Amino acid sequence: MMDLSLATIVIIAANVIITYKALGDYSFFERYKFNVGSIRRGEQIRMFSSGFLHVNTMHLVFNMFTLFFFADVVIDALGTLNFIIVYIISLILGNLLSLYFHKDEYYYSAVGASGAVTGILYAAILIRPDMSLYMFFVPVPIPAYLFGIGYLLYSIYGMKKQIGNIGHDAHFGGAIGGYVVTLLLLPQLIETNLLMVLLLAVPIIILFVMHKTGKL
Template sequence: MNLDLVTIGVIVANVLVSLKGFEDYAFRSKYIFNIGAIHRGEHLRMITSGFLHADMQHLAFNMITLFFFAPIVIAYLGPTNFLLIYLGSLLLGSLLSFFFHKEEYHYSALGASGAVSGILFSAILLQPNMMINFIIPGYLFAIGYLLFSIYGMKKRTGNIGHDAHFGGAVAGFIITLALRKEILFQDTWIVVAMAVPIIILFVMIKMGKI
């Protein structure tokens, strides 16, 4: 698989910043997503936290996922739009996380999962019938992923930033549709099906169910 220079750059940036964070706790504490710090005006943490990871396993999982799906997005949309989706997904993931935890001043998070979720969803929209893990059609995986994220947000399951995952996925979904409007007409029912969990979440928020 041929990797574009922009993908290599993103992976290298994640690896270098994460390795620094592994060995320098003060560095990690300065740039990690933290509600209290963001309330104090340290908004840059919403971006910098996406280049830090908890451990090598966390880093490897995100970068391997990016390795497989970034080439699809770049092939269809180009490197500039790939970066737009990556950073937009990272930011929306952080914003949704802030929305759900804004009163929890000690809440912290880190990782590129929101950004990577956006790239994953972009790739699925561009190739909705791709097989995930060789057995699951991409669009079905996407729907299940969002529904599980909603469940995780409601139940607070595990030490996982479900809200950041969801926000990143939604950003990838919306930006890709904005860039390739013809998908709405070519794969209308798949787009609608993938949008259903997004609508469910907003209805649940409106009703105070989450």
């Protein structure tokens, strides 16, 4: 049985309480969701508050389920305070990347903890690239580092093709947050597992190159 840390419990509880408040109060949802036009008019709180709103119960459960599985890996390696720092910075960077790519789309809106959760996921993979992940639709375990690289490459594809009603850019920004903050907090990873550090940086470099060359 996996033990939930107090920090994980508090984050999950905050997401559940705020999401259900918003689902029952349309004006609350509209006031605190990520919206480019509102943020550019000065409502910066949306950069943070939107990370605790979800469009429905399934969206909420999926994010919290993912957080549940990877939080302890990050907490064990970095400590509770640094885990919270990774979570918050990933949330903000996810929304900053969304704002950057959609800065001229004043109508663009989004909600969800996906950026923050992806940051924790990518931090966990960086810390424990040897983990095996089991996906619902794949009957064999997948090495964590392959999953991380594949996930971000798919996010780039999703951003380019605008696939689904999914904030691929927020996922990617969150992953960058998890990657960078974890390396700042555990720089010894560069010495002990340089190959994995470089491999997990590949999608980030690809995104940067595609953007600079106008292919994104």
